[in-house]
Amino acid sequence: MAQIKIGIIGFGTVGTGTVEALLANKAIISERLGAEIIIKKIADLDIRTERGIALDKNLLTSDVKEVLTDPEIDIVVELIGGIEPARTFILEALQNGKHVVTANKALMAEKGVELFRAAEQHKVHLAFEASVGGGIPVIHTMREGLAANRIRNIMGILNGTSNYILTEMTQKGIPYDQAVKEAQALGYAEVPPTLDVNGTDAAHKLTILITMAYGRPVSFNAIHREGIEYLTPEDIQFADEFGYRLKLLAIARDRGDQGVEARVHLTMIPRDHILGNVNGPFNAIYVDGDFVGPNLYYGQGAGKKPTASAVVSDIMDISRCIMQPETNYLAPLGRDFSQKKELVIKKMDDLEMIYYIRFYAVDQPGLVAVIAGILAKYNISIASMMQKGREVNGAVPIVMLTHEAKEKNMQKAILEINQSKEVSPGKTVLIRVETGKL
Amino acid sequence: MAQIKIGIIGFGTVGTGTVEALLANKAIISERLGAEIIIKKIADLDIRTERGIALDKNLLTSDVKEVLTDPEIDIVVELIGGIEPARTFILEALQNGKHVVTANKALMAEKGVELFRAAEQHKVHLAFEASVGGGIPVIHTMREGLAANRIRNIMGILNGTSNYILTEMTQKGIPYDQAVKEAQALGYAEVPPTLDVNGTDAAHKLTILITMAYGRPVSFNAIHREGIEYLTPEDIQFADEFGYRLKLLAIARDRGDQGVEARVHLTMIPRDHILGNVNGPFNAIYVDGDFVGPNLYYGQGAGKKPTASAVVSDIMDISRCIMQPETNYLAPLGRDFSQKKELVIKKMDDLEMIYYIRFYAVDQPGLVAVIAGILAKYNISIASMMQKGREVNGAVPIVMLTHEAKEKNMQKAILEINQSKEVSPGKTVLIRVETGKL
Numbered sequence: 001m002a003q004i005k006i007g008i009i010g011f012g013t014v015g016t017g018t019v020e021a022l023l024a025n026k027a028i029i030s031e032r033l034g035a036e037i038i039i040k041k042i043a044d045l046d047i048r049t050e051r052g053i054a055l056d057k058n059l060l061t062s063d064v065k066e067v068l069t070d071p072e073i074d075i076v077v078e079l080i081g082g083i084e085p086a087r088t089f090i091l092e093a094l095q096n097g098k099h100v101v102t103a104n105k106a107l108m109a110e111k112g113v114e115l116f117r118a119a120e121q122h123k124v125h126l127a128f129e130a131s132v133g134g135g136i137p138v139i140h141t142m143r144e145g146l147a148a149n150r151i152r153n154i155m156g157i158l159n160g161t162s163n164y165i166l167t168e169m170t171q172k173g174i175p176y177d178q179a180v181k182e183a184q185a186l187g188y189a190e191v192p193p194t195l196d197v198n199g200t201d202a203a204h205k206l207t208i209l210i211t212m213a214y215g216r217p218v219s220f221n222a223i224h225r226e227g228i229e230y231l232t233p234e235d236i237q238f239a240d241e242f243g244y245r246l247k248l249l250a251i252a253r254d255r256g257d258q259g260v261e262a263r264v265h266l267t268m269i270p271r272d273h274i275l276g277n278v279n280g281p282f283n284a285i286y287v288d289g290d291f292v293g294p295n296l297y298y299g300q301g302a303g304k305k306p307t308a309s310a311v312v313s314d315i316m317d318i319s320r321c322i323m324q325p326e327t328n329y330l331a332p333l334g335r336d337f338s339q340k341k342e343l344v345i346k347k348m349d350d351l352e353m354i355y356y357i358r359f360y361a362v363d364q365p366g367l368v369a370v371i372a373g374i375l376a377k378y379n380i381s382i383a384s385m386m387q388k389g390r391e392v393n394g395a396v397p398i399v400m401l402t403h404e405a406k407e408k409n410m411q412k413a414i415l416e417i418n419q420s421k422e423v424s425p426g427k428t429v430l431i432r433v434e435t436g437k438l
Numbered sequence: 439m440a441q442i443k444i445g446i447i448g449f450g451t452v453g454t455g456t457v458e459a460l461l462a463n464k465a466i467i468s469e470r471l472g473a474e475i476i477i478k479k480i481a482d483l484d485i486r487t488e489r490g491i492a493l494d495k496n497l498l499t500s501d502v503k504e505v506l507t508d509p510e511i512d513i514v515v516e517l518i519g520g521i522e523p524a525r526t527f528i529l530e531a532l533q534n535g536k537h538v539v540t541a542n543k544a545l546m547a548e549k550g551v552e553l554f555r556a557a558e559q560h561k562v563h564l565a566f567e568a569s570v571g572g573g574i575p576v577i578h579t580m581r582e583g584l585a586a587n588r589i590r591n592i593m594g595i596l597n598g599t600s601n602y603i604l605t606e607m608t609q610k611g612i613p614y615d616q617a618v619k620e621a622q623a624l625g626y627a628e629v630p631p632t633l634d635v636n637g638t639d640a641a642h643k644l645t646i647l648i649t650m651a652y653g654r655p656v657s658f659n660a661i662h663r664e665g666i667e668y669l670t671p672e673d674i675q676f677a678d679e680f681g682y683r684l685k686l687l688a689i690a691r692d693r694g695d696q697g698v699e700a701r702v703h704l705t706m707i708p709r710d711h712i713l714g715n716v717n718g719p720f721n722a723i724y725v726d727g728d729f730v731g732p733n734l735y736y737g738q739g740a741g742k743k744p745t746a747s748a749v750v751s752d753i754m755d756i757s758r759c760i761m762q763p764e765t766n767y768l769a770p771l772g773r774d775f776s777q778k779k780e781l782v783i784k785k786m787d788d789l790e791m792i793y794y795i796r797f798y799a800v801d802q803p804g805l806v807a808v809i810a811g812i813l814a815k816y817n818i819s820i821a822s823m824m825q826k827g828r829e830v831n832g833a834v835p836i837v838m839l840t841h842e843a844k845e846k847n848m849q850k851a852i853l854e855i856n857q858s859k860e861v862s863p864g865k866t867v868l869i870r871v872e873t874g875k876l
Contacts (some may be wrong), residue, residue: 021586023727031653032585052641117776129583135730137583144582145567145575147470148459148750155872214756215469216781225788235796235867238837241824249634249872261789268794268871274736275874290457292573292747295737299730309537309730324762338555343654344697347508348662351699356680356706358673386679399676429673433706434593434687436713 002035004319007067010079011044011060014103014130016051017308018077022315023053023357035323043067068092075318077311078102087111094118094126099322101314103130103307109204113217124322127314132158135306137313138285142212149289151213154252155269158205160281160301161189161196162228162248166182167279172244175235188281198227199248199264206250209285210262213252216277218262220417226265244268245276349408354383354433357402360395360418360424363387367398367422374416375402378409395424401433440473442757445505448517449482449498452541452568454489455746456515460753461491471754473761481505504837506530513756516540517747527550532556532564537760539752541568541745547642551655563759565752570596570643573744574737575751576723580650587727589651593689593707596643598719598739599627599634600666600686605717608683611671626719636665637686637702644688648700651690656700658799664703682706683714787846792821792871795840797855798833798862803823805860812854813840816847817826833862839871 030036047060075095108131119126157163170180183189195201203225211218249267269276278284283301288294288389300306383401414428468474485498487526514531546569557564567577606617621627633639649656681757687705707714716722721739726732738744821839852866
């Protein structure tokens with residue numbers, strides 16, 4: 001199998017997550033890619049702290065040159081953040097003919113054009129999925145999935161910290177300072193939280209999204225930005241009475257010949273708009289294209305694992321490019337998919353689920369005992385029960401939610417319930433329940 | 439500029455939309471791609487009906503062989519739907535060394551493995567973004583954006599027709615038959631609506647998603663499927679009392695060594711789960727990966743323009759592959775992006791928006807007249823006003839929503855309001871409002 005060798009600069013939270021993803025999903029990644037990704041070197045000033053990963057200590061170096069100049073390394077992954085020295089390291093990597101993956105939003109927003117120029121000159125790839133929206137693959141989506149569209153409108157909740165603070169203020173009615181303290185206690189906000197709450201972080205990400213959408217260099221400083229620091233619970237309450245929720249939105253709108261509107265500020269958005277319902281530390285990007293119409297992408301906008309997901313997807317993309325033309329880039333299912341063994345789909349009978357059942361019965365003493373008895377016989381226990389609603393032909397509807405039960409048992413129980421004389425003729429309705437938990 | 443030549447089979451709704459997208463956004467597409475997409479031939483049994491597109495009539499043919507055998511055509515786009523003759527046409531195109539783009543979900547779900555085998559043998563691309571989720575680029579996302587993840591769970595609202603019917607039943611309390619009739623009147627449902635409402639269409643799409651997620655052939659018939667035909671408003675009401683919404687969900691779950699759970703059926707999902715709030719004809723795909731965590735992708739799941747968006751994105755992907763290695767595939771911003779003129783960002787002062795303002799004032803006769811007078815002077819009109827809430831130091835909060843007004847004028851008006859003697863000292867709060875409309 002082909003090998004792609006990478007070097008990582010920065011072994012902090014995201015660097016650790018990236019290594020974890022490459023190790024934990026090594027088999028899946030190799031199969032999807034048709035190549036093996038080898039971590040050749042990891043550079044960090046601190047190579048002593050234990051990261052909790054079983055890793056050959058010889059991979060670690062405190063000398064970044066060992067990554068930047070190693071002729072075997074195909075892809076350099078920059079995960080230190082901030083403008084310098086990240087900019088210098090990336091430029092040097094590009095000049096050395098290495099492809100670069102970065103999660104660095106500030107750098108991409110403020111110095112992106114310089115980096116692209118170097119990548120173009122040296123004919124290498126520069127990928128930055130993790131710079132916007134954490135694990136949400138919005139850069140891929142803008143670049144490829146929506147490539148047929150003129151982008152008319154972007155509205156993004158791009159900063160999870162401020163969205164968490166706003167959600168707490170809204171749901172608990174607490175003031176800004178208190179919500180910030182809670183966010184800091186949970187690790188959702190830094191001390192001080194400045195760049196997250198004053199709109200700078202969201203404006204960085206918006207700059208990158210606009211660059212993608214319009215294919216032109218964008219001046220970060222031309223984007224108006226305001227934060228959430230001045231918001232009071234009182235204004236949240238008033239907004240609610242008008243039918244609105246408060247969000248820190250990053251907004252871009254194509255105004256044709258007049259240019260593009262771009263701004264980050266607290267925004268009132270209708271309560272029933274899908275963006276009005278993105279809560280907690282989540283991010284969402286709403287994009288309206290002239291053909292696709294409105295689309296929304298939602299997920300965790302930060303954090304070790306989601307960001308690692310984005311970083312590794314970029315490494316895999318570039319790896320596919322490096323392997324061209326031997327490997328079919330679009331082979332979406334790995335090499336020789338059609339020769340593979342069929343996936344085992346579990347039999348429906350064997351699945352375990354929560355069930356809602358509804359039937360009609362004459363409300364009489366002993367009814368529940370009969371039904372509960374039938375369910376118990378098949379090892380099904382009742383979580384809740386309701387007898388409510390209008391009488392039809394002397395019978396009333398009875399509804400139940402079960403605890404987890406086996407499909408096969410449930411089907412047998414239903415058959416038996418339908419045959420019992422206490423239950424009115426007619427089919428018992430069975431609806432399966434998902435709690436959203438795994 | 440390089441040219442990529444395509445032939446289209448099927449000039450119905452989606453075919454027409456695809457041609458419209460290629461013509462309407464020709465300049466954008468060429469710039470993003472670094473190549474021009476040329477429509478060489480369009481085959482349809484009906485080449486007489488007026489499609490409302492300015493098109494050279496010589497492009498039309500009723501002989502599909504003219505597309506399948508034209509040596510100049512790089513990519514064949516199959517948009518007729520159904521198993522046959524689409525299958526035969528695609529196989530012939532692949533055998534002739536042509537890349538294929540299709541929107542055909544039934545074919546991909548039931549005969550996908552056969553098509554992939556032919557694509558692998560002939561070393562050509564087979565792309566099918568439009569087969570799931572309409573314009574939502576979920577296939578791209580599974581293939582690339584989430585490639586680093588083990589997919590633990592997929593829950594999709596994959597059929598817009600049935601979701602529209604369920605939404606109407608829920609919001610209006612009407613029975614199934616009536617909701618179907620309304621959906622048919624609006625063009626959201628076919629007559630009869632069978633494949634949409636009995637779970638078959640959603641199961642086709644789930645088959646494709648599982649194939650992407652697990653990289654193994656999947657037997658469509660192994661997927662349990664049920665429809666929505668038996669649902670009553672009564673059960674919707676009971677579910678609501680338990681805190682649930684009803685959705686036709688397509689569900690897949692990784693059960694490790696035991697295989698994969700896969701099923702399509704009516705499902706109760708908590709009212710506050712993001713999927714519980716996907717209404718009307720919209721689709722949404724919720725994917726949980728071991729690193730990315732929960733993600734959701736939302737948009738129009740069908741229709742001429744969204745589907746065309748997906749078809750054209752596939753054409754562009756394959757075009758990039760064809761042009762490799764001269765063009766940098768990942769050049770996300772078109773060729774020589776860094777040399778391009780900077781994007782014009784409109785000045786904040788010149789933007790027009792709706793505003794919320796809040797200040798404190800002593801509630802006295804003439805107060806509103808003074809404020810309204812200041813706003814009128816700057817050409818700002820009041821849409822609604824509220825005087826509510828507790829008194830602070832003898833003053834009460836006054837909140838207003840304006841009609842669209844110019845930012846520059848609003849800032850001047852606020853300054854003047856802050857200086858007027860009727861208003862209590864302190865900064866007037868200004869929050870901008872987005873209605874979600876363009």
